[in-house]
Every structure is written in structure tokens, then in C-alpha cells.
Amino acid sequence: MDTVPHGRSSRAPAVDPLPGALPYGLQREMLLRAEFGTDGHPTGHRYPPVHELLLLRGPLDPGLLAHAVRQATEGVDVLRGRLRLCGGTVRWLPDLGRPTARLEEIEPGPPRQVIRDVLREAAEASFDLQHDPAARFLLARTGPDEHLLLIALDHACADGRTLVLLVRHLLHRYAVLAGEQVPAPARLPSFGTFAGQFGEALPGRAVSRAYWTTALARAEDVRRRPRFPGAADSGVVSFSTDAAAQRALDAEYVARLNSVAQGVGSDRHRLLLAAVQLVLNAWTDESEPRFVPFNYFRNGRHLREWLNVPGPLAEHAVTVPTEQEAGTLGDWLTGFVRANAGAPPFHGLSLRELETPASEHNRIAVFNFLPPLGRPAAAGLRILPCPPELAAEMEPDDQSARFPLRVRLVQDMDAPLIFRIEHDPRVLPDGAPFLDAALGVVESAAVRPGLPLGEAYRRIRHHWT
Secondary structure (H helix, E strand, O other), rough: OOEEOOOOOHEEEOOOOOOEEEEHHHHHHHHOOOOEOOOOOEOOOOOOOOOEEEEEOOOOOOHHHHHHHHHHHHOHHHHHEEEEEEEOOEEEOOOOOOOOOOOOEEEOOOOOHHHHHHHHHHHHOOOOOOOOOOEEEEEEEEEOOEEEEEEEEEEOOOOOHHHHHHHHHHHHHHHHHOOOOOOOOOOHHHHHHHHHOOOOOHHHHHHHHHHHHHHHHHHHHHOOOOOOOOOOOOOOOOOOEEEEEEEEEEEOHHHHHHHHHHHHHOOOOHHHHHHHHHHHHHHHOOOOOOHHHHHHHHOOOOOOHHOOOOOOOEEEEOOOOOOOOOHHHHHHHHHHHHHHHOOOOOOOOOHHHOOOHHHHHHHEEEEEEOOOOOOOOEOEEEEEEEHHHHHHHHHOOOEOOOEEEEEEEEEOOOHHHHEHHHHHOOOOOHHHHHHHHHHHHHHHHOOOOEHHHHHHHHHHHHHHO
């Protein structure tokens, strides 16, 4: 499977992909910002790893866990392959000798100390694409029957869904090794087999290229770049998301979210995506709000048989407008959900291949939904998400970002749904009214879906007064 052509600089130029190009452009997009060795092979990329810090409570056998790590990763082809220069093009080649992941035990200690001394840096450290295992597992004992487990995956090989699949697979292996009477876990599907379904010559690729080129072209219009009250972002080209705001949504509010989402043919994270869209639109032109294309992640597994495929399937998409003019809030939400759900898959393309400097500069936001891990258990061991106070310790010191607004929806099984924005204060001075305005869209849709769209925009702007 091909990825991108190799260039002389650290940023490889984009040219027409060859037949058999690797699907779901995350890997391609990363290699457009890759570093290459003197032999021409890619050595690293600038995207941080996919990582999760887990709290393990209960009796743990580190030796069995180490064995389970080997079993769970050695059969996942996307974690064993390497990216190599072949005939002028970088290709992903499976089973080329990339080392198998292993469990590393580090010095025990209090949780915060362990995070500060080792785990925070390990979660952000880049992978050598040629010599490092594609997965990193670090285990530290932090108390009686308590451990922290960090799992970090090379983002060129994996996405967030891959991490969830791997955790479940790992725990199933551990349970079998510990003697639990559970069926042996099936091997995860082959990423190589999945990737072989796609190529530039297929009709779907041409359709996707035309569709996403048009979607990106809308962002070239500078009038589609929002300007928030008090912002001072004129001329700013590099960003730091060192300010943040968040809202914890309780069960009652989530039930309201679900009800409104069902009414517009959506789920709750796509409903909040639509609400964010309206907030961005509202700050373009008060008399005539314009549609603001912005980036969001979708999981790239829109067919059931692809759901459990590990690999870089996450699609970095851009929002598209409703297909028909809508006069009311409810009609607009329904149309937005339908238009974006109907957007075609990428079939191996990347937004970065198709964008221009103008379209890149004017897209200022990215929305991401982080999938829940749940509360898995194995052989008396309970696996819990990292508590908020420890999660805060994992935040890197460097908050530099490509987008000045990063909106996230964080779902955990037993905790409130978190709606969060991390932002550059020069672009968005205060994140609180942004979140309140988006949640206000949901409230308006719940009580008055027939609200005129112009009135919905007025209510959004009112949150800043």
C-alpha cells in the first residue's frame, strides 16, 4: 500500500497517489509533515501519539500482563509494519521486522510523581518509524493493588478507536492467561487486507477528491473566518491553546441532548458539532452569517465490517453546509446532520493534499469526540479511566497547536459528559460564552425547533453581551 511520494525536504510534496494507496488519509497527512533519514526512509512525524492512562485496581500479575501485551500486539499487522521508501514512494509494508511491543515496568511511587517523572514525557515522545515498536506500554505500581498503565500508539499506525480495540483485546488475553473461563479472543482484522480494497483508479476515489476539494474551497473566502468580540488575532499564524473552559453535562442534560438529537436524525456528538457550527457562523457577519468550514474527526468506519479494523482509519473531515436553505433552527440542524452524514469517505485522501494556504489559514477550529473505554475487568482486575486530577498532570507543557480552537466531547461511562474548548486567547478571549452559546442552541431546539434561524443567531451573539 502506497502512502506519499518522498521529497528532498522534511515535508514531502503531494503528487498523484499510485494505485493501491493507503486509505484513510491520516497516515498520508502525517507523512506530509514527516522527517526523513539520509537513506530516504521516514523516521518520524510531528503528530503526538495516541495515548491513554489507565488506573488498574485489584491483584495484578505483571508477568502475565507482559505476556498479554506480546500476544495482543504481535498479531496486529498495522503495528508490525513499517513505512519504507520503495521506488520513489513511501509504502506501508507489513511484517517487515518492526519490533514487537513489550511491557516496561518503571519505578513505583505516588501517582503524581510517576506521571511527572516518566509518564507525561512518554505519552508525548515521538516514535522512530523504523526502529521503535509502534506501541508503548509502561506500568508503575502506585499503591497496594493499584497501578498506572500508560498505552501510547504511533499515530501513523493507529487512531483512538484502535486504542480502545487494543485495550479490550489486551484484557481478554490477560483473562485467558490468568485462567478465567472465557473464550480465547479472536484476532483483530487485518489492516493490510482492508487497505487493499482502495486505489486511485476506483470510482469512489475520484468522487471523494472532487467533493472534498469543493468543501475546502469554501474556506478560501476570508469572510468565512469568524471574528469574536475582543479578539486580536490579526496576523497571527501560529497558535497556543493555553486557555480552556469546559462544562460537565449531567444525566438530565444528556437526556435532553439525546432527545433533540433523535428529533433531527442525529446522535449527541453530531448535534453538538452542529451547534458549534452555528456559533462559528454567527461571528462572521451579523447581517448575513456565512457558513464556516471547520475540521472534525469521524471514525472512518462507516461500514459494519470495518468497525473493528485497527489502523489509522480516523478521517480528518471538514464540515459542509446544508443542501437547501433552512428558515428555522430545527430544519437547519436536520439539514446539517444529513449533509455531513452523507459526505463520502476519503478512500485514502487527506485534506492536506487538497487544501490551499488560504483555506488552511481560515479554518480555525477542530472538533473531536473521544470514544469511551468503559469499565472493563479481567481476572479480578478493574480498569478505570484516569481521575481528572491525574489527567491534568498529563497535560504537556507545550500548548502550541495548528488550530486556535479545539473543541472536544469527552465521554466516560460513569462520569458526566464533558464539553470542553481549548483556545488561543488572541482568537477567542473567553471560552465560556462559546460553550454556553453552543449549549443554548440545544436548549432552543428542545423548546422551540421552529425558532427562526436569524433569531437563533441573535441568541448566540447575546452570550457575549
